[in-house]
Amino acid sequence: MKVPVRWLKDLVPVEMSSEEIAQRLTMAGLEAEGIEKIGIDWDKIYVGTVLKVDQHPDADRLVLATIRAGEIEQTVVTGAPNIEAGQKVAFAQLGARLVDPYSEEPKMMTLKANKIRGVRSEGMACSEKELGLSDEHEGILILDEDAPEGAPLRDHLGEDVIEFEITPNLVHAFSMVGIARELGALAATSVTFPDLTDLSVAEDTPQLVDIQAPDLCYRYVGVVIENVHVEPSPSWMQRRLNAAGVRPINNIVDITNYVMLEWGQPLHAFDRTDLAEGRIVVRRATDGEQMETLDHVHRKLTSDDLVIADAERPVAIAGVMGGVDSEISDDTTTLLLESASFNMLSIRHTAREQKLRTEASSRFERGLDPNLAMTAARRATALIKQLCPNATVTEIADQYPAPREQKTVVMPRSEIKRLLGVDFPDDQVIGVLQRLELSPKHVENDGQPGIQVSVPTYRNDINLKADVVEEVARVIGYESLPETLPVGQTAPVMIDPVLEFVRGIQDSLSAAGMNEVITYPMLDDAELGLLNPDGDEMPAQLGLARRPDIPFVKAMNPLRSEWRQMRPTMLPAILRNVAENLKYNPLVSVFETGRVYLPEGIDQLPDERRTLCAAIAGTFNPADLHEHAREADFFDLSGILAQLFEEIGAKNVELRQGSHPSMHPGRAAEIVADNTVIGIAGELHPIVAEQFEIDRNQRVAIAEIDLPLLMELGVEKFAYRPVSRYQPVQQDFAIVVDEATPAGSVQRVLENATQPMSTSVQLFDVYRGESIGEGNKSLAFRVTLAAPDRALQDKDIDKIRKRVEKQLKQQVKGALRS
């Protein structure tokens, strides 16, 4: 809300700068978002008197005006139709900075002397637009007669406008009067309320207004005023409206807006002659009922919407916008002024459905005080009488079936200390509550001292004792609170094992040279299709995602269509990351420990599964003094994963030859724990790479692992093993197996057969050749052996070799090479 400071100070005469006002109110809960300083750049612009106006010798539509501003007297050439001798105007000297009135975009210009049709113009009488006050450029700005000639215009017309953010709880401060009340309470200064007309003298004609939906309309004040004369409103009112961001239209509409800004109560004026039977019916719209609103949009309504109707048809959407049929026009002489109070939820609903947020609806939907309706009607009537001296109030109806009463709230005296941790002296607390017009009284409450407040009906934010504590705290100021730390018992220590697990994985992978990324967890169907090398169809298996029977989790209102679907796999996000990073980096090695969102069914929260996705692509040592460049491949990733599994104690996890639609058919693995597939790893299928805009010849190694399964099935408790004091023995085993036998299986056999003596089993060579027979391969392992309690003897080694030989034969049809 824009608050012109001069206007505010008329209501509450504080001796404070705009900055101080903004600061004080901000600290108390009304956040100032900025201060606009109208006129701050008005240099060389003064209040001038037009001494005489002569016809331009060579142009019919131009005049020569002689203007005096104190010491200065100049002749200016102007085409302004409204200039007259004797007027006070805004006179700009040469060199003044003005808004260029002919520019589409806001643009400043410097005023220079120029000849217009042969006559030199030494300055300018400014329009509102040139001064940046409004878009008005038909004529020049005419100042009030008592404006002090020669004074800088800034002093006379300059204005600071503070923009406040009004949080949803602060409807009572959504007006000039409301902000004046707040400032008055903070600065201990009384508010001067504007003049109100006493309407009780007018004839009471209840048949003027019929409320048929009392659940949605709490009060309707209708005032009929005759003999109004519609014309532009006076400059002071227009200036205030402009400063507050409301465009002036005519005196009647301006008054309704002015009162809304002043008191927070939206008003509407109907031309009464346009109302069938001259009366108002407040009712629900019928389903499908239509009307055209002031913005010239045809609106279709439902029975959830409240309308203001006459005897025949809707003439306004209640609390949102009036209709064109009964709009105030230049010919209007009799009007019906509406000041009403509506159900906040209903107004909000309608404004949302109609996508029509107005100044009025934004106030109503916060819950306006029905008692304010009469105040605002009286204020508007006073202003109409002020601007149209012939106007008379002829009829009035005040339908108010259930008048709202004041609430009382009792706050135990100890509550301030209990919630804030500090207390304040009694007279300070009482003083603050008095300044807030809460009429505090000492009372007894369950035998304890308490303070009872009577809450004015405009304060719908004070209902509980905590609300009263807040009032005290915010006016005294939170600056005064000391800093303490909580005392008392701490909660029992519980460390979330899953978070620790994820942390361990992040540490292990970053120590292995990977960069952690965090990607958007949303994607679109098309991206899932890209995981399929065979076409646009989504592949049967997405990463690890199961339950293809249930539709994926989708957002109703994503910011972009490509962020519609909660991901069932992290592969697309990481692949996109790899594609992008390969453009700028020789090697990309990234991982994310995020979530995938597996649907559980409609109206069910999805299974948010923590998932690891890691990828490596590019060139190691692209330009290195010591090492040769080398392309990253599957084994770089599988090596990092092996290291990870070791570090997290995932001993039972193994890679098996596998297949996955997105992977290279010969370079894909299943990650298995306890006979359950917990992940996939492999090199990306070249066509899938291409579909993610990665060169098909670029190897991309990528893995996705379900972390809950890894944690549940794979991880073993850490078991310490004493270091043998005896010299370890290294034994090499060359093992011949069928080409199809995975090395991992042979390694397992060797590891098991050499337990508990082996401390390391390392495959160091794979050999194929005639000597071992076609279709075979020879795997060479180096095994380090040691016993905890003695030096190993030849007979120990022999025993181990025999066991190895036997188990190899039994389990992988392997033989030791002699």
Add this chain to the structure above:
Amino acid sequence: MSQDLDQLKQEALDRLQTVSSEDELGAWHRDFLGRQGKVTTAMRGISELPAEERPGFGQAVNALRNELQQAFDQTQDKVLAASLQSRLESEQVDVTLPGRKPIPGTLHPVTRMIREITRVFGLMGFQTVEGPEVEDAYYAFDALNIPQDHPARDVWDTIFIESDQREIVLRPHTSPMQIRTMEQIEPPVRVVVPGRCYRYEALDATHEWHFHQIEGLAVDTNITMTDLKGTLAEFARQIFGQERKVRFRCDYFPFVEPGVDFAIDCMFCEGSGCRVCSGTGWIELLGAGMVHPNVLRYVGYDPDVYSGWAFGMGIERIVMLKYGIEDIRHFYQGDVRFLSQFNRVLA
């Protein structure tokens, strides 16, 4: 015979003079003092001597052996020293050549900051817990004292999930975990909740539709607003420096009452006013307040017995302020050139 020994001695010493390498040293030792060496051979000649000459000859040979051994040791020291010297000279390198670096990995700056913040709160007795991102509107709003159709609900520009009967949202804040936590345990409660949040918000340099928050919640019989101020001050000083001043101002969040905004004095201008703090001297870090009595009632805590406070902050903003990062979009564009900068062991 002694003449022969003198000759042998002279021969040995002469040859030793010429020795300049470890190989020659070994050969010399083998030729003279080794098992088949000339001195050993000479000693074998003793058997051919008359008995009375044998002791004298034996002594002479042993003396020769000792003398030669000494000479050998000296030469050996010299030769080894010289060879070491020449090796050291030949192995000189340019130490300014690049070393063999391990490939550096990094944690995401948001992960780092979550760890840093949860560690600080951990030291103050707060457990770290996490919760669902796809959330029931009951937890995201209703139970937080933000009823359906209340204008306060508009403060959160929410992304909704397709559903039939039940209103499901992408959580716009981590606050639902206040409710979930209190539903599960009895006071005392002290938790911090990091996690992803989502809002229907256009992306620009300071706004992300996908971002992280940390929620904090403390509930017990004796929890006050000054505790909130002290705890947050402790946090702010750990992250932004011990000299930070802190400020509360009144603010509104439906699930707290009283509600405050927590700010620190601007570390870029030391509070004198600059671009970062919009000239105010203060940087607003987070919203907080005393848990609203309605919220306590929702989870079955008696608001007359228990009090508590809660806060919620955007993590990206904290990281941006701490490191002077100018654009929030860097966090999720995933550019390794951005991410790999966060490799400092000490933040």
